Amino acid sequence: MADLYDYPEIYDERFTDRANQAYKQHYEKMLAGKPIRSILDCSFGTGCLTFPLAELGYQVTGSDISAPMLEQGAKKAEEKGLPVDLLQCDFRELFRSVNQAFDCVMSTGSAFAHVSNGDVAKALHEMDKCIKPGGYLYYDSRNWEKELQSKKRFQVGQPFYREDGVRIGYVQVWDYESDGSVTIHILQSYEKGGRVFETKEFEEHLHPFALGLVRSELEKMGYAQLEIKPCPWFEDKPFSEIGWYCLLAKKPEAN
Numbered sequence: 001m002a003d004l005y006d007y008p009e010i011y012d013e014r015f016t017d018r019a020n021q022a023y024k025q026h027y028e029k030m031l032a033g034k035p036i037r038s039i040l041d042c043s044f045g046t047g048c049l050t051f052p053l054a055e056l057g058y059q060v061t062g063s064d065i066s067a068p069m070l071e072q073g074a075k076k077a078e079e080k081g082l083p084v085d086l087l088q089c090d091f092r093e094l095f096r097s098v099n100q101a102f103d104c105v106m107s108t109g110s111a112f113a114h115v116s117n118g119d120v121a122k123a124l125h126e127m128d129k130c131i132k133p134g135g136y137l138y139y140d141s142r143n144w145e146k147e148l149q150s151k152k153r154f155q156v157g158q159p160f161y162r163e164d165g166v167r168i169g170y171v172q173v174w175d176y177e178s179d180g181s182v183t184i185h186i187l188q189s190y191e192k193g194g195r196v197f198e199t200k201e202f203e204e205h206l207h208p209f210a211l212g213l214v215r216s217e218l219e220k221m222g223y224a225q226l227e228i229k230p231c232p233w234f235e236d237k238p239f240s241e242i243g244w245y246c247l248l249a250k251k252p253e254a255n
């Protein structure tokens, strides 16, 4: 089954200018008053959730495991005229590849669920090694606890229009596997003049993780001032009602 990350142009079809604007506002609120200039996003993808930071004037570096996603990201950076440094690496071995420290290290786009729970802990420790003393760690994620409570099977997205007028329909089917992982089947239809002329199918295999796992790893490393907000953050809600959240935490200052 096809991997969506091998088709970065299709991945990007869903990210609108409106979403870009919403994320700019989100980061402005989340990072307000924090002494952050340099940011590394270790699941940069094509940069949908990272370019808003570059547009706000942050000095952005991006890494990702997928070469096709990064190639598309590099093309977009050039088109947008935004200076973004990119490198290919697995966030479970981040420090070895990056070997540099930033004011803030992020993982955007709910990427942690692509690896096992044990590897989420490993990724957090790798991110920590790339954060300056007193800097920040940030990630966003689907709220897996909420998903596992509802165990939805189907999700039908609002159809949307590509620039050339093609109407794209979007359906997800979720399978809950016996080992606790989740397979998401993504079906897309392409329609013009009332006729579907193409369909595409992708599959994602994900590993739900609890917020508690991240909290306990961050506490072990001495992180404090944890802020957990909806992503993007427009209004505060109890965690159990948030579908997609982000967490920002402060690394201890050097002794």
Ligand SMILES: C[S@@+](CC[C@H](N)C(=O)[O-])C[C@H]1O[C@@H](n2cnc3c(N)ncnc32)[C@H](O)[C@@H]1O
Pocket (backbone or CB within 6 Å): 005, 042, 043, 044, 045, 046, 047, 048, 049, 050, 063, 064, 065, 066, 069, 089, 090, 091, 092, 107, 108, 109, 110, 111, 114, 115
């Ligand atoms: C849903 S996409 C998010 C991409 C981008 N941040 C965005 O929001 O558009 C998840 C990304 O995580 C990347 N990824 C998955 N496993 C990874 C790993 N072990 N190390 C680095 N990146 C990984 C994928 O290649 C993909 O680009």
